[in-house]
Amino acid sequence: MKELKSLRKLVTELSKLPGIGEKSAQRLAYFILKRGTSYTQPLLQAIQSVENEINECPKCFSYTELAAECEICSDIKRDGSIYCVVEEPFDIMKIESAQAFQGYYHVLHGTISPLEGIQPEHLKIQELIQRIEASVTPVKEVILALDSDIEGDTTALYLTKLLSQKKIRTTRLAYGVPFGSDIDYIDKRTLGKAIENRMEL
Numbered sequence: 190m191k192e193l194k195s196l197r198k199l200v201t202e203l204s205k206l207p208g209i210g211e212k213s214a215q216r217l218a219y220f221i222l223k224r225g226t227s228y229t230q231p232l233l234q235a236i237q238s239v240e241n242e243i244n245e246c247p248k249c250f251s252y253t254e255l256a257a258e259c260e261i262c263s264d265i266k267r268d269g270s271i272y273c274v275v276e277e278p279f280d281i282m283k284i285e286s287a288q289a290f291q292g293y294y295h296v297l298h299g300t301i302s303p304l305e306g307i308q309p310e311h312l313k314i315q316e317l318i319q320r321i322e323a324s325v326t327p328v329k330e331v332i333l334a335l336d337s338d339i340e341g342d343t344t345a346l347y348l349t350k351l352l353s354q355k356k357i358r359t360t361r362l363a364y365g366v367p368f369g370s371d372i373d374y375i376d377k378r379t380l381g382k383a384i385e386n387r388m389e390l
């Protein structure tokens with residue numbers, strides 16, 4: 190059988206998804222094709238509504254379905270003296286589920302990675318500094334909830350230098366797990382402990 194052009198297009202797009210290689214993309218494409226409109230219509234709608242209904246919070250840069258600030262940024266009961274810096278919006282959900290943090294979040298949208306050409310100016314670092322400077326409640330501590338890998342360490346070092354100039358204490362999660370671990374894979378009890386036992390930088 191000759192390769193079908195439209196199927197090839199779908200395989201190409203699917204293989205751009207994280208963790209999906211050429212083979213898995215092919216399997217998924219055939220699955221979608223076989224299921225037909227009963228599957229493709231809801232799938233297309235779900236993809237479209239994610240694009241149309243989700244906005245970036247102008248304060249923390251997480252995602253929200255609200256038109257302005259997200260639920261966490263607009264919650265005045267939270268502690269404005271402590272911030273938690275994360276790599277991706279998904280990390281917030283994970284930390285919230287551990288119920289061990291009451292401050293505000295800030296999403297960097299990545300980590301410094303010279304190898305991939307990601308420099309501090311490509312991340313929401315300047316926005317973090319501006320936000321801290323503009324805060325009505327003086328910010329005393331910033332928890333760096335970054336992955337324990339080279340990029341996470343480089344970013345933590347960069348932020349610690351920057352924040353110490355402003356006399357702000359920086360801490361990092363005490364994982365108790367080996368180097369290279371991703372916070373996505375830590376269960377919420379361990380994550381809660383990692384926040385409680387956070388280490389000074």
Ligand SMILES: [Zn+2]
Pocket residue numbers: 246247248249250251258259260261262263
């Ligand atoms: Zn927000």
